[in-house]
Amino acid sequence: MTATMQPKSEAAEVPRRGRRTPGAGQETRPRGRGLQFGHWWWALPGITLVIAIHYVATGIGGFFAFTNWTGIGAFEVTGWQNFEAIFKDPTKLGALSNTLFLAFGSVFLGNVAGLIIALGLNRVLKTRYILRTLFFMPVVLSPLATAYIWKYIFDFDGPINAFLMSIGAEDLAKPWLADPQWAIWTVLVVLVWGSTGFAMVIFMAGLAGVPVEVEEAAAIDGANLWQRFRNVTLPAIRPAVAIATTLGIVQGLRVFDPIMALTGGGPAGATETLATQVYKQAFALGNFGGGAALALVLAVIILFFAVIQQRLTRSNPED
Amino acid sequence: MFRYTKLTLLREVGLWALALIFLAPFYFLVTTALKPDSEMYTTSPLAVPKSPDFSNFVDVLTATGNSNVVMGLVNSVIITTGSIIGLIALGSITGYVISRSTRRWSKGAYYLFLIAIILPGQLGAVPLYMGARAMGLTGSAWGLIVLYTGMLLPLSIFLYANFFRGLGTDYEEAATIDGASKTQIFSKVVLPMMAPATGTVTIFAGLIVWNDFFTSLIFLGGSANQTLPVAMYYYIGSLVSQWNSIFAIVIVSMIPILALFLFAQKRFIQGFSGGLKG
Numbered sequence: 001m002t003a004t005m006q007p008k009s010e011a012a013e014v015p016r017r018g019r020r021t022p023g024a025g026q027e028t029r030p031r032g033r034g035l036q037f038g039h040w041w042w043a044l045p046g047i048t049l050v051i052a053i054h055y056v057a058t059g060i061g062g063f064f065a066f067t068n069w070t071g072i073g074a075f076e077v078t079g080w081q082n083f084e085a086i087f088k089d090p091t092k093l094g095a096l097s098n099t100l101f102l103a104f105g106s107v108f109l110g111n112v113a114g115l116i117i118a119l120g121l122n123r124v125l126k127t128r129y130i131l132r133t134l135f136f137m138p139v140v141l142s143p144l145a146t147a148y149i150w151k152y153i154f155d156f157d158g159p160i161n162a163f164l165m166s167i168g169a170e171d172l173a174k175p176w177l178a179d180p181q182w183a184i185w186t187v188l189v190v191l192v193w194g195s196t197g198f199a200m201v202i203f204m205a206g207l208a209g210v211p212v213e214v215e216e217a218a219a220i221d222g223a224n225l226w227q228r229f230r231n232v233t234l235p236a237i238r239p240a241v242a243i244a245t246t247l248g249i250v251q252g253l254r255v256f257d258p259i260m261a262l263t264g265g266g267p268a269g270a271t272e273t274l275a276t277q278v279y280k281q282a283f284a285l286g287n288f289g290g291g292a293a294l295a296l297v298l299a300v301i302i303l304f305f306a307v308i309q310q311r312l313t314r315s316n317p318e319d
Numbered sequence: 320m321f322r323y324t325k326l327t328l329l330r331e332v333g334l335w336a337l338a339l340i341f342l343a344p345f346y347f348l349v350t351t352a353l354k355p356d357s358e359m360y361t362t363s364p365l366a367v368p369k370s371p372d373f374s375n376f377v378d379v380l381t382a383t384g385n386s387n388v389v390m391g392l393v394n395s396v397i398i399t400t401g402s403i404i405g406l407i408a409l410g411s412i413t414g415y416v417i418s419r420s421t422r423r424w425s426k427g428a429y430y431l432f433l434i435a436i437i438l439p440g441q442l443g444a445v446p447l448y449m450g451a452r453a454m455g456l457t458g459s460a461w462g463l464i465v466l467y468t469g470m471l472l473p474l475s476i477f478l479y480a481n482f483f484r485g486l487g488t489d490y491e492e493a494a495t496i497d498g499a500s501k502t503q504i505f506s507k508v509v510l511p512m513m514a515p516a517t518g519t520v521t522i523f524a525g526l527i528v529w530n531d532f533f534t535s536l537i538f539l540g541g542s543a544n545q546t547l548p549v550a551m552y553y554y555i556g557s558l559v560s561q562w563n564s565i566f567a568i569v570i571v572s573m574i575p576i577l578a579l580f581l582f583a584q585k586r587f588i589q590g591f592s593g594g595l596k597g
Contacts, residue, residue, distance in 0.1 A: 037491045037509075038416045038501055040424075046413030046472055047428060053469030054435040057443030057450065064445060071445075120334050124327050127335070133584045134338045137345075140580045140587070142530035144548050145569045148555065149344045152351065152364075152562050159347055159364045166365070193344075198591065205592035250437055257532045261552070275533075278441045283537060288445055295442040306437045 058299070064292035071288045082293030092294065095272040098184060099298070102273065103252030106191035111244055113192065114199025119229070121200075122207045132204065136197040143194060147261035150190045151177065177263050180270040187271050190258055195251070199244045206240025207233070246309040253302050274298040352376070352566035359563055375567035382554060388571055390543075391550030398463050398535075398546060399528045405468035406475040406524050407517055413472075414479025414516075415509060419488070429480060435473035440534075448537055458542035463535060470534070471524045478523070482516035483509075522583075522590040529576055547572050 065082055069075035086092045117135055121128045138146060152158050154176040161173040176186045210233055218232045234241075256275040259265060265272040265280070274294055282291025347364065353371035354362070362369070379388055417425045417432075447466070448457070456462030494508045532548040539545055545553070551572050555565050580587055 037419045037488065037495070037504055038412075040416060040420065040422070042505075043413045043416040043425075043428065046409045046476060047431070049409065049469045050432060050435055050472050050476075053447065053466070054438055054443065054473065055431075057447040058438055060446035061442040061444070071449075117334070117337070120330055124323050125331050125334070126323070127331060129585075131334055131338055132588065133581070134342060136584070136588055137342065137577070137580070139591075140526060140576050141573055142532070142548055142576070144530075144532050144551060145573050148565055148569050149348050152566070153344060153347060155560070155562070157364065162364045166363075193341075196341075201588050201592045254439060254441070257548075260532075261555075275441055278444075279533070279537075282445050283540075292442065292445055295439070295444070299439045299442045302437060302439045 061292050062296055062299075064289055065296040066293075067289045069288045070286050071282075072286075075289065078289070082290050083297070085290065086293060086297060091269045091272060092277060094269055095274050095277045095294075096297070098271060099253055099255070099273040099275070099301075101184065102188060102191060102255055103249050105188050106195055106252050106255075107245055107248035109188070109192045110195035110248060111199045111241070113196045114201075114244070115203050117196070117200045118203035118207055119233075121204060123212075132201070135200055138194050139197040139201075141194070143257035144261050146194050147190060147258040150186070150193070151262050154186050178267050180267050183263055183267055183270045187259060187262055190262065191252065191255065194258070195248060199248065202240050202244040203237060206237035210236040242309060242312060246306065249305050249309070250302055253298065253305070274301075348566050348569065351562050352570050354563045356561075356563065359561075375563045376571065378564055379554070379568045379571055385545065386550055386554035386557060387545070388547070388550050388554065388568060391545045391547040392571075392575070394460060394544050395529060395547040397460050398467065399525055401460070401464035402467035402471070402528045403521050403525055405464060406471055406520055409468065409472055410475030410479050410520060411510075411513055411517070412505070414476045415483050415505065417476070418480040418483040419491075432473040432476045432480075436477060440470065444533075444537060451538060457538050458544060460544055463538055463546075466534065466538060467524075467528050467531075471527060475520045475524060478520050479513070479516050482513065482519075486512065518586055519590040519593065522587055526576070 064075075066077055066079055067075045068078045068081070086096075121131055125131070153160055155161075156173075156175040156178075160176070164170065164173045174182065176182050214236075215228060215232055218228050223231065254275055255273055256279065259271055259273055259276050260279075263271045265276045274297065278291050278295045278298065280291075281287045281294060350367050351359075351364070352375055353373070354368040355370065355372055355374060358368055358370070382388060417428045451457050451462055451466065454462075456465060490508050490512070491504050494504045499507065530548065531546075532552065535546040535549050536552070539549060551568055554568055558564055
């Protein structure tokens with residue numbers, strides 16, 4: 001999503017450089033040639049702040065992952081001990097699988113729902129802009145507020161069970177969030193509700209770039225709706241798919257607020273994720289080393305998927 | 320070819336039905352918040368309130384201590400505004416320089432910011448907390464403004480850099496020929512042109528900072544300067560399933576952002592879809 005603009009600016013520079021400095025003298029190059037419209041030191045405050053807050057902090061965090069520091073006083077370097085503890089602890093392994101389940105589940109369902117709505121809203125519809133606004137509304141809400149609304153909806157005395165009672169399906173009513181088997185699915189519903197509008201907007205922007213003529217030509221050639229979608233629309237919106245899924249996965253792997261508000265990680269760790277575990281270990285239990293080790297595992301997973309996504313995007317000729 | 324047919328009407332009606340189901344949570348939110356305590360346990364959660372009143376809202380807005388919602392609103396406004404100003408100031412100038420420079424370091428700097436966008440914050444959270452505590456930045460609005468500015472700066476720089484790359488250098492070249500200095504070019508030529516990028520940065524960063532719970536929970540924990548999500552979290556923690564009161568505070572917390580969204584929804588949505596595509 002980023003490498004696209006790079007060649008453009010370089011291509012614009014090359015002919016000018018050749019024209020103004022024939023023979024390409026080494027001395028002329030550093031003098032303002034590279035940086036025409038600004039002083040390089042203007043970037044220093046920004047670079048310093050980002051290095052300090054992102055890179056130094058992350059680096060130190062990575063170091064603590066190999067110690068038994070509690071947040072106060074002395075500590076020892078314990079090597080891989082924290083990581084061994086993670087892979088022996090069922091709660092943390094559960095948190096790992098929950099994190100992956102929620103991230104991929106919410107990205108898949110949110111993107112499919114977003115794509116279907118975007119396709120439905122594409123062209124001709126008279127009220128498409130009002131509908132787009134309505135479907136986007138959940139995205140701007142804070143995850144915390146969203147979680148509280150849904151907590152009530154899934155409450156034992158809440159609307160879902162009241163509805164099931166009213167249609168005579170008492171057997172299906174259950175304390176959704178307190179049921180170890182169902183809790184994670186209710187969390188998934190909340191995450192999908194909050195992310196569908198976001199995917200929809202990205203897909204709508206992608207669909208707007210598909211030329212009508214190509215679709216018409218396919219339709220005239222006798223392609224049915226599915227064939228047109230599969231062979232014309234989908235290849236054209238691949239960049240949008242890449243962006244929506246990358247952001248969704250990175251976002252989904254970090255999920256914290258909705259879980260703290262919905263279940264606090266319960267019942268019995270059934271909805272615990274890496275992010276909630278990091279918080280509990282590091283800030284509630286004072287196990288800074290263990291928390292940092294978990295955060296490092298989370299970081300590696302996020303970087304792994306982000307790199308894969310970047311690769312997929314780059315190999316795409318459309319982008 | 321693609322005209323409005325009966326099938327399109329069917330599609331339109333179907334999508335409206337879907338939208339109503341999709342937004343049903345808002346129905347429960349509003350009806351429940353308006354129910355007095357006496358109605359909460361006697362009526363169905365699906366029913367509309369018989370005698371709606373605003374007593375829940377009054378309770379919420381007069382709460383004190385850690386659950387002071389009004390205080391949280393004020394703090395959230397200060398912190399969000401401060402962070403946005405920081406992000407615009409630092410992001411625009413850094414993004415400008417790294418996108419206009421063709422020197423080798425600028426490409427490296429670009430990737431430095433790009434990787435920082437996906438670097439998960441949790442790993443740095445603990446050392447950042449220790450550092451911020453040592454510098455006296457925890458528990459104050461100033462500290463959070465600095466932190467948020469640093470945390471969201473990569474995103475802001477990325478959006479600005481891509482904007483400047485797509486802008487072309489004609490105006491700046493013209494200004495150079497007219498004898499403008501680099502500072503003058505930036506303040507008199509570039510600054511007025513970058514309004515669309517500033518809009519996108521404001522929406523993105525504003526939304527993230529306004530809604531953020533994790534950072535403010537950690538860095539403001541226990542202090543009097545709560546942000547709105549933290550005040551909401553503590554307030555709700557003190558209630559035991561009093562959903563009408565809980566929803567009153569949820570509504571109070573979402574009114575500012577929802578009002579802003581409905582007022583500028585076109586810009587909002589464009590910012591989201593366009594800003595990401597670079």
